[in-house]
Amino acid sequence: MKKLSKLIITHIDYFDGTCSNTFKEIKDVSTKKADSKHAKLVWSDRKFDPTFDENSKILIVGTMPSKDSIKNEYYYSNPSNRFWPAITEVVKIKHPKVQEPKTRDEKVAFCLKYHIALWDVIQGCYIKGADDNTITDPKPNPLNEVILKSKVKKTGFVFCTGNASEKWYKKLCAKETGIKAVKLPSSSPANQRYWPTDKLIEEYKKQLADKI
Numbered sequence: 001m002k003k004l005s006k007l008i009i010t011h012i013d014y015f016d017g018t019c020s021n022t023f024k025e026i027k028d029v030s031t032k033k034a035d036s037k038h039a040k041l042v043w044s045d046r047k048f049d050p051t052f053d054e055n056s057k058i059l060i061v062g063t064m065p066s067k068d069s070i071k072n073e074y075y076y077s078n079p080s081n082r083f084w085p086a087i088t089e090v091v092k093i094k095h096p097k098v099q100e101p102k103t104r105d106e107k108v109a110f111c112l113k114y115h116i117a118l119w120d121v122i123q124g125c126y127i128k129g130a131d132d133n134t135i136t137d138p139k140p141n142p143l144n145e146v147i148l149k150s151k152v153k154k155t156g157f158v159f160c161t162g163n164a165s166e167k168w169y170k171k172l173c174a175k176e177t178g179i180k181a182v183k184l185p186s187s188s189p190a191n192q193r194y195w196p197t198d199k200l201i202e203e204y205k206k207q208l209a210d211k212i
Contacts, residue, residue, distance in 0.1 A: 041136060045124030048075060050141075051108055052117030056150040058157040058211050060184070061143065063132055063164040064122040074104040075118050076161075080189035082197050083161065086204040087116070093209050114212055117146050121160070121168045132164035140172035147177055157211050162186030182207060 048065055068078035076083035084107065088100040091114050101110040111118055125138035147153050158181040160166040166183040174180065185195040185203055195203070 041126040041128055041134065044127055045139075047120065047123055047141075050117060050119035050146050051075070051111045052119075052146045052150050053112055054150055055115050056112075056117035056146070056152060057115040057155050058159065058208070059117040059119065059143070059146055059150075059152045060159045060161060061118075061165055061169060061181070062120045062161045063135075063168060064120045064125070072104070074107050075120075076187060077104075078189065081187050082189070082192075082200055083187035085197070086187055086201045087208075089201045090204050090208045090212060093205065094212070115151070116212065117150055117152060119143065119146055121165055121173060135164070135168070138168055138172060140168070143173050143177055147179070152179075155211070158182070159184050159207065162188065162191070184208075 044064070048069075052059070062075065065075065066078055068081075069075060071077075084100055088098060088110075091098050091110075095114075098110075101107040110116075119141055121140060121143075122135070122138045123141045126134075126136040128134040143158075147158075152158065156179050158169075158177065158179045160169050160181045161184050163183070163186065165186075166181060169181050184207055185191060185200050187200060191200075
């Protein structure tokens, strides 16, 4: 394999210190025929700090933030993502008057009030666009930093939002945490076909209602 021919690095820091975003664009010019699926990969370490405190009872992990989430400065913040409507409906079972959080600050306060920790499995990886199927050489987040400093250590409640999150949790994190995660259906709009919103909400209720 010849050396990679092009390296472009752009670094963006968000002033609130909650996330950073680094992209390294790499084009493979090897003499071997390139795999069309991986001919052009981008290193991405867009990430958020975890949301949790010592009273957090469950940890919900995604794969890594989407560009929409980075733009809106918090987890699951693509306007079409159904995570916040679903988790609000779960909380409403015991707290009927709760309102769906809209802003970043409201979402943080919501999670802390109802003892929900949020983070992602992957801290950085090579990826083509937003296609989770192209993730290569992923670097995991140290999930025990949340688990061991919260009630998750005792409850053992870890949930992965979607197939990719579960896949990489098993490969990268399960041995370290010692906890078998439960898979929730992805709340991404791309999963609407298989998990319509009403069905998705019912599954979230089934899996989470007695744990929040």
